[in-house]
Amino acid sequence: MSTQHPAVVLDGITLLWPDGAVALSGLDAAFNPGRTGLVGTNGAGKSTLLRVVAGELTPAAGSVSVRGQVRYLPQHITLQADATVADLLGVRDRLDALRAIESGDADPRHFDALADDWGVEERARAALGTAGLPDLDLDRRVATLSGGETVATALTGIGLSGAEIALLDEPTNNLDREARRRLYDLVAGWRGTLVVASHDLALLDLMDETAELRDGSLTVYGGPYSAFREHVEREQAAAEQALSTAEQKLRTEKRQRVEAQTKLARRQRYARTDYENKRRPKTIMKLRAGEAEVSAGKLRGELDEKVDRARELRDRTAERVRRDPQVKIDLPAPELPTGRRVAELHSSGSTIVVQGPERLALTGRNGAGKTQLVETLVGPRAARQEPYGTVLITRIGHLPQRLDHLDDAATILETVRSAQPEADPEEVRATLAGFGFRGDVVHRRIGDVSGGERFRVALATVLLLDPPIQLLVLDEPTNNLDIATVEQVVAALGAYRGALIVISHDDAFLDRLSIDTYVHLENGRLSASRRLR
Template sequence: MSLTQKPAVVLADASFAWPDGTEALTGLTAAFGTGRTGLTGANGTGKTTLLRVIAGELVLTTGTISAHGLVGYLPQQLSLRTGATVAELLGVSERLTAVRALEAGDASAETFDVIADDWDVESRARATLDGMGLATVDLDRPVGTLSGGETVLLALTGLRWAGREIVLLDEPTNNLDRGARHRLYDTITAWRGTLIVVSHDVALLDLMDDTAELRGGDLTVYGGNYTAYQHHVAREQAAAEQALRSAEQTEKIEKRQRIEAQTKLARRRRYARTDFENTRRPKVIMKLRAQEAQVSAGKLRVELDEKIQTAHDAVEEQERRLRREDRIHIDLPDPGVPAGRRLAELHDGRGAPVILQGPERAALTGPNGIGKTRLLETLLTPSPAPGGTVHGVAHTDLLGYLPQRLDHLDDDESVLEAVRAAAPQPSPHEIRAQLARFLLRADAVHRRIGDLSGGERFRAALATLLLAQPPRQLLLLDEPTNNLDLRSIDELVDALDSYRGGVLVVSHDDAFLDRLRIDTWIALGADGLTRE
C-alpha cells in the first residue's frame, strides 16, 4: 500500500476453510489501500476466495476483516448467471419494475418508495446501452443471450451506478474484444474509489497503483504496478540465488572442516594409544589424559555439528526464498489426423465455405456479440440452417469443446466423476495420476465442481477435454485463457504446440494467439466470414 493511501480493507490473521476442512486462506494479515490494487498469484492460491470473503459472500473461519465502505463485486463466473437480465446487471431491475407498475396503475406507497427520485431510470439505462454500442439490447434480455464481454461491461456499469466505494473485479477482461478492453482500461483509469482487481491481463495490471501477491499462504502488498512488481521479484530472486550459492558453499566448507577435524582426532587417538602402551608413566595419569582428550574431542564434534546444522538451516532458508512454482504438465495424445483430412466447414451463406483440415490451427476473430460462440456451437449440434445464417458443419464425431462460460460441467459432480465420465476406461488411480498433472491433487479431486475457484474449474474442464477417450480430432476452444495465470497459459501453449489434431480457437488474448502460431485467421463480421 502506498504511503499516501489510507487502508480500505484490512485483514488480521484471516483464515478460511471449506466445509470439508480444506484450508483456502491461512492467517492473512495485510491491508489494501484506497487506490487501485492488482491481486496476483498462481491458480488455486485463493484469489477468488479472498475476493468473496471481502465481498461478504464467505465468512472467515478465524480472524477479522474490515472494509471501510460499501463493497461491490463482479465475480469471475458472472456469465454463468444466465437467468439474470440486463436490468439486473445494471442494478435497476427493482426500480424499473416499480416504474412500470406505476404506469400500469399501481400507485401504492411501496411503489413510490422504490422509485424514490429515479423516475427516468429506464431512459437513463437505455442511453447507457446506446453509449456502449448495445442499442438493440432490451433491458429484459437474459444474460445467457449476451456475449461474455457484453455481460462484463454491463455489470461493471451497474457497479458504477450503485456508487460502491470498494469494487472487486475478478478477471474483468475475460471475453472482451480489443475495443471493449480499451473501454474498460479507460474506465479503470478514471475510477474514483478503491479497486481490487484479479487478472492475468498485464496491460490492465499495469494500470494499478499497487500489486498484492497471494503466495504460499502469505499476502504481500508491493508499491507499483505489475511491471514494477516483476522487477522487484526478479531482483529478489537474483539476490536469493546468490545467497543460496553462498550458503551452500559455507555448508560445504563446514562439512569439509568436520572431516578434517575427525581425521586429526583419529590420528591423535592412534598416537595416544601407542604412547599409552609404550610409556612407563603411571596408568592413573595416562587414563586421566585419555579422558580429557575424549572430552575435548566430544566438545569439538558438538561444535562442528552445530556449525554444520547452522549452515544447513541457512541453505534451507534461502531455498524457501526461491520461487519454484507448480506448473500444469499436459501431454496431449496423437489423434492421428492426416494433413489432408477434412475436419469442418464454416458457412456464411454467401461464398464458398471456409474449410478446416488436418492439424490446422485456426483463430476465429470478430467483435463481441457478432456470434463467434454460436458458430462454434453449430459444429456440435448439426441442424438445418436458414439461408444466410452463419453455421458450421463437422466432418468428425471426435470434437472436444471448451466453452467460454464453463457451464457444461455439473456443479454437484466431483472432479473425478466428471473426468471419468469422459474417460471411463482408466482406473480411478490412473485418473488421479493424470489430474495431478493439472494441479488437482489429493482431496481436490473429490471436491464439488461448484466449490472450485475459477482457475480450478477451468483446469477441471480442460482435463475432461484433453483426457477424453478416444482422443479428440478437433478442439473448439472458446476464450481458453480465461481464468488462467500466466504460467498456466505458457503450459497450455506448449501442449497445443505439440498437438497433432485440428484447433479452432476464439480468443481476444492477442499475446496468446501470437504464441500459438495460428495457421489461418478467420474473421466473422457483419458481411460474413473472411479467411485471411
C-alpha cells in the same frame, strides 16, 4: 502510497469450505483508496477474498470493515444464465417499479423502490450505448448474451452504481479490443476504491498499488504490476544468490567435518598401535588416550554445530526463494493425417477447410456469434450441414467459454473420472497431479474452485478421452488463467499434433500459438487470411 485510512480492512479472516478444508486462515489485509491490482496464482484465494469483502461469504472467524457501498463483478458472472441485462446493470428493482407505476399500479412500495429515479430506463439505455451495446434489450437473459456482452454490461452497471468501492474479478474475460479499451478508460478515471483481480498485464499496469496473495498472506507493493515484477525479480535474484552461497557453505562445512573426522580416526589408530606396542609407560598412555577422547568429542561437537548452523541458514534462505507448484499439461497424440479434412466452414458461397493438424483462430467483436458458431459445429447437430459448416470427424474435445457443463456439486476427482469411467484410477490421479491438483485437493467441489482451476479440470477431462481427440476447440481459454498456467497451455498446444480451433481476444496468446489461418466473423459472414510464415 495513499496516506488515507484504508477503505477495506480484514482482520484475522478464517474461512472454511463446506467440507472443512481451509480457504483462508487468520488473514489480515487492507486496501487503500485508489486502484489496487490483486494478483496471485490460480487457487491462491483471490476470488474467495473478494467474495468475503463483498459479503457473499461469511468467515468462520475475523471481521471485515468497509467504508462505503460495495459493488462486485464476480469471475463466473457468465454462469448466471437467468439474470437479465437490467440485473447486471443493477436497475431491475427500480425498472420494475417504474413499469408498475406506468401501468397504473399506485402501490406505495413501488414509489419507495423507484426512489424518484424516473429516468432510470433512459439512463440505463444511454449507458449501454456508451458501452457499445446500444441494441441490448433490458429484459434479455445472460444465457442469450455472449460472454463479452455479459461482462461489458456488468461493468457498465458498476459505473452506473456510483459505489465507493468496486471489486472486479477478471474483468477482461471475453472482452474484445474495443470493450477492453473502454474498461481501461473506466479504470483510469476511477475516483473511488477499486480492487481488481486480474492476469491482464495492461490492466494491472493501470493500478496505483499491487497486492499479492501468496501462501495465505497479503503483501502490498507501491506501484503497478510491472514495478512489482521488477521488485520480485530483483528480490528473487538476491535470494537465489544467497541460497547458492548458503548451500556452498553447507557443503564446505560437511566436507571439513569429514576431513577432520578422518584425521581423528587416523590419530586414534596410531594411539592404539602405540599403546598395543607398549612404546610408552602404561599410565601415560591411558592418560593421553583419555585426553584424546575428550578432545575428539569436543571437536566432533564443534563440527556438528557448524554443519547444523549452515543447514539452518540454508533452510532460512530457501524460504525466501519462490517455488510455485508447476502445472504440466501433456495433450494426447491424436495421429491425425496431414491430408485429413477435419471441418468445413461455409460463407457466401465460399468454403474454409480445416485440414490435418491445422490451427485456426476465430475472431470478431463481442456478440458477432463466434461461440454460437463453434457450438453449432461441435454440438449434437454436428456432422451434418449447418448454417456455418460441418465437422467431418467425431473425436472432438470442446472447452466452452462458460464451462457451465461442469457440475458444481461434484468433486474434481469425480468430474475427471466421469469423462472416462474405465480409466485407471492411478492414471486419473497422475493426470490431476500434472494439472496441479495433488493430495486432498482432488476432493474439492467444482463450485469452490477458482476460474483457472475450473479450466484445468475441464481440460483434464479432455486428456482422458480414449482414443485421443483429433480436434480441440477452445473458447477463450486464457480466461482466469494465471500467467504461469498460460505459459503451460501455450507449451502444450505448441506440441499438440491435432487440429485446433480457438476463439480468443488475447492477441499475444494467438501469436504464440503459430496460428495458420485467421477467420473473422462479422455480420454473419466469414473471411479468412493466412498467416505469413
